[in-house]
Amino acid sequence: MKLVKLSLAALVTYTLAYSAEEKTELDVGGNLIFSNNSIWRGMTQSKNSPVVQGEINLEYQNLYFGITGSNTKSDGLEARSEFDFFSGYADEVYGVGYDIGAIYYAYPKSSKEANFADVYLGLSKDFEVLKVGAKFYRGVKTNDLEVSNAWETSLSIPLPMSISFDALYGDYADVGNYYSVGFTKPINDKFKVAVSYTGINKDADGIDEENVVAMVSASF
Template identity: 30%
Template sequence: MKTTFLHRVTFVAVAVSSLGFSAHSVAEVTANASVTNNYIWRGLTQTTNEAAVQGGLDYAHDSGFYAGTWVSNVQFAADDVYSYEHDLYFGFSGQAREVSYDIGYLYYNYDTEAEFDFAEVYASVGYAGASATVYVLAHTEADEAPGQDFGFGGSTYVSLDYAIELRPGTEVALHAGHHQGDFAEAFNGLTESYNDWALSLSQQGFTLAVSGTDMDGSEPAAATAYTNDDLKFTVSYSVDIQL
């Protein structure tokens, strides 16, 4: 479950669509691959603070339509066997004057060991390096316990991001997010909502990041594998290839 790949494909789609329509349609297909010492999603490790190898394939059309797929290894407890996450997504993005926008659908597919498939719909607006995105639970294959809402809207995540280009190829990014709802609590093994934040520096495919949450370490035992009260320092390298 990652968000950075969505931002990347959105920017590609916006850039292509901003060129306008021509006599011949324009489409772009790109592949991406990355390695990271820790797979962080919404402030929480998805690999019990271990390394991950990830990759994906993206398609963007000049109309603003885009679609893609992305995979990563995951591990939600120290004694888990190898598991994978396979995401499928599509959406439509564009730009009106200085304001960019993006709406889409994202499906998170896991193997039988993880067994927590779910999907979200999202909408984003951006202006001058700043963006705000809302993710809403659409549906899930997970079991629903009494008193829990796993239907549409049973979980939401709000993300605020701001990117500053220090010089060509070098970018500093700030992030703050809030995750809440019955499904979010069940998926994360937590009993209450939480906030997360991150600061990153990227240059030529390399990204250094520090992230954290407002959890105080007193969460239930199911969440201790995440070491939620610790700062997480992440180093990753990614490459994009135009096909």
């Protein structure tokens, strides 16, 4: 989901996929994330300012639905908040997880041209000594906004003391190559902390970005 985009990379290795375990009842959950920055595909979405992100999600069998909300700040947007609506289906075949879904990014109080969407396909595999994943995003044209495609690969390696090393590399077509590396540590069943180094090498005359992001998340 788009908001503390880096945080999802750190906490779940940029969507190595939702759990493939089939749900037999309707599960309701969510999380609250505090971060010093909001990163999406290597780019700050908050002008390097702190953000608070909340998410509510529903899971039934292999289907999931949810909404994520956060404060945002950009020179090109009037909006000071962002809401992302997502839905998908996740399962596992022969030990390989797959995740098919869509995300709609909405910016209240901005022109409709600012809103856009992605559909995605993710694959993941847990080798116990490491988890690997790959994901492709197909940009969906909305409100006359041309949206580029993107792909990314990720890995997560478990370390002593329940720490994980997480890394991601991706390409955002016509924008640049983005990356993140970091560590995640659960405090208990509800809280996690993470720190990551993230950035993007932009194509053409774009300005490259590099950031160190620290965050705390609480799940419920």
